[in-house]
Amino acid sequence: MDIQYLIRDLKIKNSSKIVLLVADGLGGLPLEPGGPTELEAAKTPNLDALAKIGTLGSSIPIAPGITPGSGPGHLGLFGYNPLKYLIGRGALEATGVGFKLGPTDVAVRCNFVTLDATGNITDRRASRIPSEESAPLAIKLREVKLPGIEVFVEPVQEHRFCVIFRGEGLGGNVADTDPQKTGVPPLDPKARDDRSQRTAELAKQFVKAAEKLLHGQPKANGLTMRGFANAPDLPSYEDVYGLKAAAIAVYPMYKGLAQLVGMELIGNAHSLVEEIDLLEKVWNDYDFFFVHFKYTDSRGEDGNFAEKARMIEQFDAIVPRVLALKPTVLAVTGDHSTPAKMKSHSWHPVPVLISGQNVRTDACQSFGESECVKGGLGQFQAMHLMPLLLAHADRLGKFGA
């Protein structure tokens, strides 16, 4: 049984406030065996104080050994089984540039390519055309009109852009058109099921019209399409949890993911301090607040242990402002680990801290991976975090009499 079915029936509305502070890629690794992780090396007096009066544990984003991308990592944190709710590549790309997908959308990742006079591909990435050159071309493609549907085109980066077809009954099961080699033309879009026949036909028309608009361009005079995907059908925070939820993030990807589950985007912060300004501003208007901090992950990806630790210290510094709002329940965690040592996302369990009413305190004295191993929450799948937060906020009734 999907635990969310149960939650729908058990949910209770009340005036409690839940804050979920997510430091992206929070979990780390020691540089030497037995050494501290980034979180343990960082000076985090505020999080350590919370650890003493809260309870700790370790969350497994997907399953042991499975490293998540940002999409599944956040779906898990939001309480959605990331192995059940899959976000197709095209849908994630559109989400990642802040495009708000609707229920009838099919999103596609596109590459600008270079075609020779006979229509064969000579460069599958259009000489990695700079974004300054490619973005105006992507925007030019918005001129393409297709019968009976709406078309959206969004620049992404360099040779990448994405296209969204919006219309009733469009299936997303269309094969990629990238032939994965040069010297041949792009493939025709081919439907892999009946529902997607019309999508394939519309994609073909799009390519034809786009090539006409791109005619004469020295680098980007053609395109390939990959990762056709329907918008994911995710139940909303309101439906599942009865929560009016606010999302505060700097990066479009996380704003997009939060919108997919029905959170409302708040403002347009450019830093963590501005994010907390927004949190204070809308405090009375929502039940649940997702606050996303990106730079822990970025510095982990850079392989910069010291800078990741410094980002964690910045993150720690805003905790008192959050506590001053007196949240009923405050949770601090990450969507996955990004150890600087690995310069990438990893599968390692992610530190979790829950503080607030009805917490069963444990022996943990600071917030870090080693203490989390000893925590009262034990090790659990990330998708169980939301029910725990609801429970601590008295927002779940009893199952059975």
Next chain:
Amino acid sequence: MDIQYLIRDLKIKNSSKIVLLVADGLGGLPLEPGGPTELEAAKTPNLDALAKIGTLGSSIPIAPGITPGSGPGHLGLFGYNPLKYLIGRGALEATGVGFKLGPTDVAVRCNFVTLDATGNITDRRASRIPSEESAPLAIKLREVKLPGIEVFVEPVQEHRFCVIFRGEGLGGNVADTDPQKTGVPPLDPKARDDRSQRTAELAKQFVKAAEKLLHGQPKANGLTMRGFANAPDLPSYEDVYGLKAAAIAVYPMYKGLAQLVGMELIGNAHSLVEEIDLLEKVWNDYDFFFVHFKYTDSRGEDGNFAEKARMIEQFDAIVPRVLALKPTVLAVTGDHSTPAKMKSHSWHPVPVLISGQNVRTDACQSFGESECVKGGLGQFQAMHLMPLLLAHADRLGKFGA
């Protein structure tokens, strides 16, 4: 895969004896962060001695954050997936007054109501008629006879009683007849599927006959019906585990739940000491003994931390008598937490202790929530306890060659 399918194939019979001591609502919370829970505050020399030579862990009754009622809480402890085996409200009510449900039963929760001369409800709870007045009326309704089926009527409390229809092919999917307001008559019982048409028709006849018998009563001259439910179809302890199981409990609810899984009820104890008297008496006749102690939960529900701790001390005091019987495996746990601080059931993990042969001892030195976090059993779903007990008793063969 339901783990019980596996167990059915792997089970081995031998002469081992397993005792499951359940202190209802055992798990608790500290009154202040970092303080002791009820179990940790209680003086439990016998359980602490067992903790040293046994192994500890924490069980999650249903899933993280989900608070169970007594029904799902005990099904989990008995090894049945509580999200798979659902006990309908009517069936739980009948079970709770000690009525032994049969496989063809449909049980219904009923309320006595007050009707005016035109048949409209003036009081949905019959002025909360005292049990002394309502019980004889419920018993009077046993006079109702219906064609082709048996009817049972059981008093519950105040305005509440329950009715059980017994007969082949009766569906339990009938809508409630309580209109949830006064000034209107009770609704007619309406089937929500074909299988339940006959049940609805019989229920209508029952109401008509009952109203005739109740005619002239000042308070309780009518009734409403809610929570129609078929008896749950639970495989038995004998079938799944190969265990001849005895249930020793004071409260009807727990006697009823044990009967649903095929345990035999032993005697009629009125106290924990009498329960242990019975345990000694039937020791040679069974393989498995479920002994239920209620008052830890009751004092938790009262919000009385000190009294809950005192109940735990009473519970601890009977442990030597159990050990004197030399059980092969002794497990001590609860069906859920009932922190005095919350005055209610909660989702917090429940302390578990297993002692006996083949136990892998851990570093735990006493029985309490904090020690359990460090225990060798880790954190696990309650429904996995039974396989662990069977394994420790050498009652499970190898899976695969």
